Amino acid sequence: MxxxxxxxxxxxxxxxxxxxxxxxxxxxxxxxxxxxxxxxxxxxxxxxxxxxxxxxxxPKTDIEKLQEQVASLTQANAELTSIVATMET
Structure with missing residues (x-):
């Protein structure tokens, strides 16, 4: 533009x-x-x-930074859930 x-x-x-x-x-x-x-x-x-x-x-906005944190936490939660699920079986 x-x-x-x-x-x-x-x-x-x-x-x-x-x-x-x-x-x-x-x-x-x-x-x-x-x-x-x-x-x-x-x-x-x-x-x-x-x-x-x-x-x-x-610079990234506060919203963009928070969205990245949510995505990172979601991925970490999925990995932990997978680990716990394999330990229970």
Whole structure:
């Protein structure tokens, strides 16, 4: 998805917009970038020409972390149940 990133001369991101948007004219710095799935733009490297966006992984939400814990506990419970069942026979 194309995203408009507005940033200052140090590379600090001021705003990001998803389509539809109007491309700025004049004295505003901007980039149109493709943001990879699961990542976000953290800053713009203004030391390179043309300027380059810096990406990082989007951190997992608390819900995602809890879902992983539930899945792990469910698997551990299934393994323990299997062990107990084989001990009883």
């Amino acid at each position: 194309k995203t408009l990133v507005i940033y200052d001369n140090t590379g600090y991101i001021i705003l990001t917009f998803n389509a539809p948007y109007r491309v700025p004219e004049g004295g505003i710095n901007y980039l149109e970038v493709e943001i990879p799935v699961g990542q976000r733009v953290t800053s713009i490297d203004t030391t390179k020409a043309p300027n380059v966006p810096n990406f990082e992984d989007i």
